[in-house]
Every structure is written in structure tokens, then in C-alpha cells.
Amino acid sequence: MSVAGIPVLHNHINNKATAAVSASGEAQLLAVTSPYTGETIAHVPLSTSKDVDAAVEAATKALAEWSRLTLKARAAYLLRLYTALQAQADELVALIVREHGKTYTEAQGDLSKGLETLEYAIGLPQLAQGHVQMVSGGVQCRDERVAVGVVAGIVPFNFPFMVPFWTIPLALGMGNTYVLKPSEKVPMTMTRVAEIAASVLPPGVLNIVHGDRTAAIALTEHSHVHAVAFVGTSAVAEQVHRRGVAAGKRVLALGGAKNHLVALPDCDVELTAQDVVNSFTGCAGQRCMAASVLLVVGEQPELLRRIVAKAQALVPASKGPGAMGPVIDAAALERIEAAIMHATDIDGATVLLDGRANDRFATCRREKGGFWIGPTVLCHKAASDQALQQEIFGPVLSVLHCDSFDAALAIENASAYGNAACVYTSSGAHAEYFAQRFGAAMVGINIGVPVPREPFSFGGVKRSKFGSSDITGDGAIEFFSVRRKITTKWAVSTEKSWMN
Numbered sequence: 001m002s003v004a005g006i007p008v009l010h011n012h013i014n015n016k017a018t019a020a021v022s023a024s025g026e027a028q029l030l031a032v033t034s035p036y037t038g039e040t041i042a043h044v045p046l047s048t049s050k051d052v053d054a055a056v057e058a059a060t061k062a063l064a065e066w067s068r069l070t071l072k073a074r075a076a077y078l079l080r081l082y083t084a085l086q087a088q089a090d091e092l093v094a095l096i097v098r099e100h101g102k103t104y105t106e107a108q109g110d111l112s113k114g115l116e117t118l119e120y121a122i123g124l125p126q127l128a129q130g131h132v133q134m135v136s137g138g139v140q141c142r143d144e145r146v147a148v149g150v151v152a153g154i155v156p157f158n159f160p161f162m163v164p165f166w167t168i169p170l171a172l173g174m175g176n177t178y179v180l181k182p183s184e185k186v187p188m189t190m191t192r193v194a195e196i197a198a199s200v201l202p203p204g205v206l207n208i209v210h211g212d213r214t215a216a217i218a219l220t221e222h223s224h225v226h227a228v229a230f231v232g233t234s235a236v237a238e239q240v241h242r243r244g245v246a247a248g249k250r251v252l253a254l255g256g257a258k259n260h261l262v263a264l265p266d267c268d269v270e271l272t273a274q275d276v277v278n279s280f281t282g283c284a285g286q287r288c289m290a291a292s293v294l295l296v297v298g299e300q301p302e303l304l305r306r307i308v309a310k311a312q313a314l315v316p317a318s319k320g321p322g323a324m325g326p327v328i329d330a331a332a333l334e335r336i337e338a339a340i341m342h343a344t345d346i347d348g349a350t351v352l353l354d355g356r357a358n359d360r361f362a363t364c365r366r367e368k369g370g371f372w373i374g375p376t377v378l379c380h381k382a383a384s385d386q387a388l389q390q391e392i393f394g395p396v397l398s399v400l401h402c403d404s405f406d407a408a409l410a411i412e413n414a415s416a417y418g419n420a421a422c423v424y425t426s427s428g429a430h431a432e433y434f435a436q437r438f439g440a441a442m443v444g445i446n447i448g449v450p451v452p453r454e455p456f457s458f459g460g461v462k463r464s465k466f467g468s469s470d471i472t473g474d475g476a477i478e479f480f481s482v483r484r485k486i487t488t489k490w491a492v493s494t495e496k497s498w499m500n
């Protein structure tokens with residue numbers, strides 16, 4: 001189906017493309033825009049609670065059979081899913097570029113990082129083994145991990161493939177069935193994934209319902225959904241967590257971030273400058289692990305000069321050396337420009353590089369349309385400035401000078417968020433001093449995007465995460481399973497034990 005030649009996306013329920021419905025018939029549609037040009041490239045339906053009911057019913061029906069398969073059998077399905085997705089890698093990368101505005105290299109990273117979680121989940125028969133032990137004469141205890149039930153996943157726009165795949169493989173591997181609500185801003189990649197998965201997985205195991213907060217809330221509150229995995233802004237993560245827990249569900253809700261990088265006087269200037277620029281401009285700054293605040297200990301004019309020069313050299317493009325893509329939509333552009341204006345006009349920050357005035361990006365915006373803004377570097381006087389407190393989620397770096405290690409640590413420790421922090425230094429002792437004292441849960445040493453890769457688990461603290469476990473690795477195995485404890489006694493023991 002299409003409207004004016006532009007495709008209308010469908011939900012995927014029971015392995016079938018299913019049109020969303022509203023009370024009056026066809027569902028309301030939302031335009032999906034290309035960040036590169038601003039053109040409408042698809043229409044996504046805004047599903048209602050009726051659509052959510054249909055998807056949850058399919059997942060509930062599939063649960064009994066899927067959860068009773070052996071872990072090895074489910075891992076074999078995941079291996080087939082891996083092979084099927086790999087076979088369509090080029091198409092998936094192109095979709096990510098088109099709907100999100102990532103460069104090709106970034107989109108390849110989005111796909112390959114998501115597939116890494118799938119690789120990890122294929123190893124679940126080795127990773128999720130239970131324990132067995134004779135606990136007294138003739139009595140054996142063992143535990144095994146069983147499914148929680150129907151899982152709902154609600155995801156943000158910034159990684160169309162990787163973030164959904166943080167949870168889908170491990171949730172399915174542990175025997176749960178799944179209903180995903182992709183971001184309404186990037187619904188095309190997961191629609192294609194659902195089509196591919198339909199050729200591999202049994203019906204009802206992985207279902208997709210498109211929409212906005214209405215569908216997300218209906219999922220979070222649905223009485224047949226047992227666990228909710230959410231990733232998005234902190235305000236929404238907190239709400240989803242509160243709502244889901246009140247409804248008696250397991251909830252893990254990852255929120256936003258404000259990541260601090262600290263450059264010590266003994267850092268390698270070239271390595272640090274390049275890494276800081278990669279960190280705050282990659283994916284146009286739309287990563288929850290992106291550099292946001294650079295705390296410079298002492299005066300380091302050469303470091304700042306190189307950061308500005310490298311950021312200024314980036315070009316608006318989808319591929320090629322130094323390519324940087326646009327931000328997701330007009331609202332994001334407006335928010336980023338307003339944050340820069342607040343920093344300069346209200347908080348008195350100095351502009352070292354102004355992304356609003358970057359000729360190449362401005363020409364692109366004027367000639368191609370789309371949501372382009374160049375990298376911006378601001379130099380602040382106070383840690384209380386709004387740009388150092390609130391998430392901007394764009395290619396903006398806020399620099400602040402500190403006169404000691406502990407002054408830098410105090411600023412990082414006081415952040416409301418706790419996703420990532422990094423120290424640049426050539427001293428092992430200094431690195432360890434910071435690694436042991438940062439408040440964030442994911443720490444980098446000379447690496448500004450310190451994403452823990454499998455088998456290590458991903459997750460922050462404070463307003464970056466509501467809920468206790470991490471979202472990947474062994475944290476997720478725990479979140480997506482229930483430990484069933486089985487105690488066995490076959491013969492009455494003649495020996496005295498706690499059982500007799």
C-alpha cells in the first residue's frame with residue numbers, strides 16, 4: 001500500500017504484514033522523513049491498543065511452544081536468523097543510512113554491533129547453564145533459567161538496528177516471545193528485519209507494532225506483557241519504569257546521558273584531539289555514549305586548537321573521508337540551535353567553532369533540504385551552565401577548564417547522569433585514579449566512546465538507567481529469565497539430613 005507513491009509500513013504480527021487499525025478504520029499515519037533531504041520517504045501507522053492487543057495475543061500464543069524448546073534448539077533458530085540478516089546486510093545498511101541519516105560507515109557499525117549481540121546469544125547454551133549440587137545426603141538441588149514470558153521492547157531512533165538487537169536475541173534465546181515498538185522516526189529497518197525474521201522464526205515469536213507513545217503505553221500496561229525493556233530519554237524512561245513496575249512487571253529502562261571526558265596535562269595531544277572529535281561528532285552527536293563535556297585540566301591551547309581544526313574539517317556527506325551526517329529531524333535541529341544560543345547569550349560561553357555558521361553544512365541545508373548542522377565547540381566559564389547539565393544530543397562539545405584532577409572529578413561526579421566518562425592520559429597511575437573515582441558506570445581510558453562489547457554488559461547509573469540489571473551480557477540473561485530451583489530426592493536416606 002502507498003500514499004501518493006510513498007510506501008505505508010505495516011505492523012508484523014504472527015509473521016504477517018498486518019495493517020494497523022483505529023476505532024474508525026484505518027490507522028492514522030505519520031510521515032517518516034529523510035534527514036538528508038527532509039523529504040517524506042515512508043508513512044508509519046500510529047497503532048492503537050487494538051493493534052497492541054493483537055500483537056501481544058500472538059506472542060502469548062507462541063510462548064508455550066517456544067519457551068519449551070531446548071536452549072540449543074532456540075540457539076539454532078538464532079543462528080539461522082543471523083545468517084538471514086547477514087545475507088541482507090547491504091540492504092539493511094542502506095535503510096539505516098536513508099532513514100536515520102548515519103554515514104555508511106556508521107550504519108555498518110550499527111548493524112555489526114547489533115549482530116554481535118546475536119552472536120553472543122547463539123552461545124547461550126554455554127552461557128546460561130544452571131548449577132547442580134548435592135546439598136545433603138540423597139538430595140540434589142539444581143537451577144535452570146526459564147522464560148519470563150512476553151517481553152515488550154520500546155526503542156529510540158538513534159540506532160535503528162543495534163538498540164533493538166541489544167534485547168531481541170537474548171530475550172528470544174531465553175525462551176521469551178517479543179513485541180517490539182520501533183521508533184516512529186526510524187521504522188523501516190525493523191520492518192525489513194521482521195520480513196527477514198518471518199522466513200526463519202516460528203509465527204508469533206517476534207512481532208512488531210509501529211506507533212508513538214500511545215502504542216508504547218498500551219504495551220507497558222498490557223496485562224499479558226511480563227517484562228519491558230525501554231531505551232530513550234530519561235524523562236520517558238523514568239515514566240515507563242514507574243508505570244511498568246506499578247503494573248507488576250520487570251522493567252529495565254535506559255535513559256539519556258551527559259558524558260564527561262577529562263584531558264590531563266600528560267595526554268597524547270594528537271590521539272586525544274582525534275578521539276574527542278570522533279566521540280562528539282560521530283552519528284552527528286546522537287549517541288548516548290558521545291562526548292558532551294570536555295574537562296581540560298590546566299591550560300592546553302594546542303589540544304583545543306587541534307580539536308577545533310579537526311572538527312572544522314568535517315564535511316556534510318554520507319560517505320568518504322571526514323563525512324558527517326545530518327541530525328534526525330527539524331525538532332532536533334531547533335533544540336540543538338536553541339541550546340547553543342542559550343550557552344552563548346544567557347550563560348556567556350565563548351564559541352570556538354560555530355556549527356550554525358559552517359558554510360558547507362549551511363549550503364547543504366539550503367540546497368538539499370534536510371537537517372544539517374556543523375560541529376560546535378563552546379568554551380564555558382561555569383560548571384552550572386545549562387549546556388553542561390542537560391543532554392543536547394547533537395554535535396556540540398562544551399569545554400571547561402579545571403585546575404586539578406579532583407576539580408574535574410567533582411564536576412563529573414555531580415552529574416545527574418551516569419552513562420560514560422573517559423580520561424586521556426599517558427600515565428597508568430593517573431588513569432587508574434580516574435577509573436576508580438568516576439561516577440559513570442562505563443569508563444574509558446583514552447577512548448571517548450567506551451562501549452563494553454560482549455561478553456561485557458552495557459548500562460549506566462543514576463538518570464541513565466532505571467532498573468537494576470544491565471541491558472546486554474550476563475545482566476540481560478538475568479533480566480530475561482527466571483531461575484527455577486529444583487530440589488530432588490529419589491530415595492529415603494537412612495542418614496540423618498535436614499530433609500528427614
Ligand code: NAD
Nearest residue numbers: 155156157182183212213216232233236254255256257288
Ligand atoms: P524518546 O524518549 O523520545 O523515545 C524513545 C521511545 O519511547 C520511542 O519509541 C517513542 O515512541 C517512545 N515514547 C515516547 N514517549 C513515550 C511515553 N510517554 N511513554 C512511553 N514511550 C514513549 O527518545 P529518542 O529521542 O527516540 O532517543 C534519544 C534518547 O535515547 C537520548 O536521550 C539518548 O541518550 C537515549 N539513548 C540512551 C541509550 C542508553 O543506552 N542509555 C541508548 C540509546 C539512546
